[in-house]
Amino acid sequence: MTFREPYLFDEAVSGQVDLFARETFFVSYFEERIGGDIVLGKWFSEYLSGSVSLLRERLTISNDLASKLFLGGGGTTNVPVSDLPPLIQQQIGTTTTDAIILAIARDTRDLYLDPSNGARYGFTLEFAGGPLGGTNDFYKATGDSVWYFPVVWDTVFSPRARLGVAHAYESGSRLPVGDRFFVGGIQTVRGFTFGRAGPTASDFSPLGGASSSSSISTISSPLRPTSR
Amino acid sequence: MKGVAFFDYGKGFDDGESLSLNLRPATGFELRWISPFGPLRLAYGFNLHPRTGERPGQFEFSVGTLF
Numbered sequence: 597m598t599f600r601e602p603y604l605f606d607e608a609v610s611g612q613v614d615l616f617a618r619e620t621f622f623v624s625y626f627e628e629r630i631g632g633d634i635v636l637g638k639w640f641s642e643y644l645s646g647s648v649s650l651l652r653e654r655l656t657i658s659n660d661l662a663s664k665l666f667l668g669g670g671g672t673t674n675v676p677v678s679d680l681p682p683l684i685q686q687q688i689g690t691t692t693t694d695a696i697i698l699a700i701a702r703d704t705r706d707l708y709l710d711p712s713n714g715a716r717y718g719f720t721l722e723f724a725g726g727p728l729g730g731t732n733d734f735y736k737a738t739g740d741s742v743w744y745f746p747v748v749w750d751t752v753f754s755p756r757a758r759l760g761v762a763h764a765y766e767s768g769s770r771l772p773v774g775d776r777f778f779v780g781g782i783q784t785v786r787g788f789t790f791g792r793a794g795p796t797a798s799d800f801s802p803l804g805g806a807s808s809s810s811s812i813s814t815i816s817s818p819l820r821p822t823s824r
Numbered sequence: 825m826k827g828v829a830f831f832d833y834g835k836g837f838d839d840g841e842s843l844s845l846n847l848r849p850a851t852g853f854e855l856r857w858i859s860p861f862g863p864l865r866l867a868y869g870f871n872l873h874p875r876t877g878e879r880p881g882q883f884e885f886s887v888g889t890l891f
Contacts, residue, residue: 628890710826756847757832761843780848782884786832787850787869791883794836800877807843810834816856819825 609637610637616653620774622791622800623801624675625684627774630658631693637740643704649697652730652775655772657687679796687773694730697722705744711751714715715743725769758784761807777806784810828854832869849873852881862888 597615604611612635620627631653639645659674677685705714718740725733740755743821764771780788780802791802793810835847852869863886871879 638845680830696867709863759843777836778835782865782867782886785848785850785869786830786831786854786867786884787871789884790870791836791850792878793834793850795838803838805836806839806841807837809834809837809843809845809847810832811847812830812832812834814828814830814854815829816826819827819855822847823889 604636608639609761611635612637622773624661624680624797625657625659625773626661626690626801627772628658629774630654632744633697633821643698646698646700646703649691649699651695651697651726653693653722654690655693655732655774656690657684657773659684659688666778675799677771681801681803683715683749683803684773684797684801687770691731691770691772692729693724693725693732693775694728695722696728711744711754712746713744713748717741725766731769732764732772732775733766733774734771736760736775747815749817751815753813753815757811759807763806771806775805776806777808778802778804779810780784784808785812797807828856828867829837830867830869858890 600612633651637647701718705711722736736761778791780793781790792804794804849872854867
């Protein structure tokens with residue numbers, strides 16, 4: 597659920613509040629996140645924008661799949677905690693994240709939905725815990741660049757490069773598994789199921805990476821002439 | 825409706841593993857349609873160097889998310 601005010605206090609600053617509850621299933625375990633954030637965004641020029649977000653969320657990692665509405669009915673049984681990957685065993689339970697997220701982007705794409713020219717460069721830095729509170733203390737940095745080059749006959753060549761690093765900076769603290777990088781799947785590296793182009797457990801449950809690197813190159817072309 | 829050919833190259837690195845350019849390659853094709861329900865994608869990718877237990881290819885779809 598999102599509330600957004602594009603011109604907060606009559607300034608060129610946008611304000612946004614998000615409230616969310618989501619569940620992600622990772623084969624033998626699942627993660628639930630309930631929380632909210634406040635986002636202040638600003639356009640510095642025609643192409644350059646930035647935002648500051650404050651995030652507070654409660655995370656639960658559980659193996660209790662049988663109690664889940666969609667999975668429990670399908671005869672899914674719980675994997676015993678002792679059979680879960682060690683990384684997940686350590687994270688079973690509930691934690692909280694209080695974080696500040698800084699994002700900056702330069703966007704010169706000609707269209708938002710189906711661009712054929714331009715580029716978008718984005719950089720995001722998340723800092724969680726420490727003086728902000730919460731039980732999870734980590735930082736996370738991600739960069740994402742995508743370019744669009746028109747070739748011939750409405751065909752567009754689009755390379756994209758992404759890099760991410762995350763680290764729990766307090767000894768004894770943790771980087772929540774859902775904040776790790778899941779490479780593999782239609783949003784990252786196609787040809788792999790979700791997260792499987794990265795660390796996996798022996799049962800192939802994706803565990804996520806502490807860092808990630810990927811490049812995808814795409815050539816797209818209309819399958820019928822566009823009406824003009 | 826658009827037809828797409830792709831070459832993807834990426835990896836998630838475990839704790840203590842250093843970032844490198846030794847990534848996992850895949851190639852394939854995709855159909856995209858900006859439908860009334862949002863962008864629709866159907867993709868088939870070939871895992872070019874499958875490891876033991878990995879399938880040689882993977883079919884995937886997504887609705888509502890951008891490319």
